Amino acid sequence: MSDTLLIIEDNEQNFYMMRFLLEKNGFNVIGAETGREGIEKAINIKPDAILLDIQLPEMDGYAVAEELKSLEALQGVPIIAVTSYAMVGDRERILRAGATGYIEKPINPDTFVTEINSYLDKSRD
Structure with a gap:
């Protein structure tokens, strides 16, 4: 079974690049364009990892990270x-x-998936 990653990113080009690289390497990718939408999706799907932009509309990434970390389910x-x-x-x-x-950013396409995998590996230890 492949890992599910939630990408909270409002820039379509950045989202497309990350999704392309991750799906090409077997990940299941779900997207959210705002912090609030990302929090709701995180609660509902319980992803294996969350990729979070800081500069988001309505609610910045700092506030999103704080709220996500406060949720016991995550x-x-x-x-x-x-x-x-x-x-x-x-x-x-x-x-x-x-x-x-x-x-x-800009992400390095040659190392991006390896970096993501390293965080997933650490969370499983």
């Missing part, structure tokens, strides 16, 4: 920030909010 589900926020302190801020990991 404890242990890795939250991986995939974001163009790469200024000093951004990585630490999203990790404090509840993210497990951080991948900078």
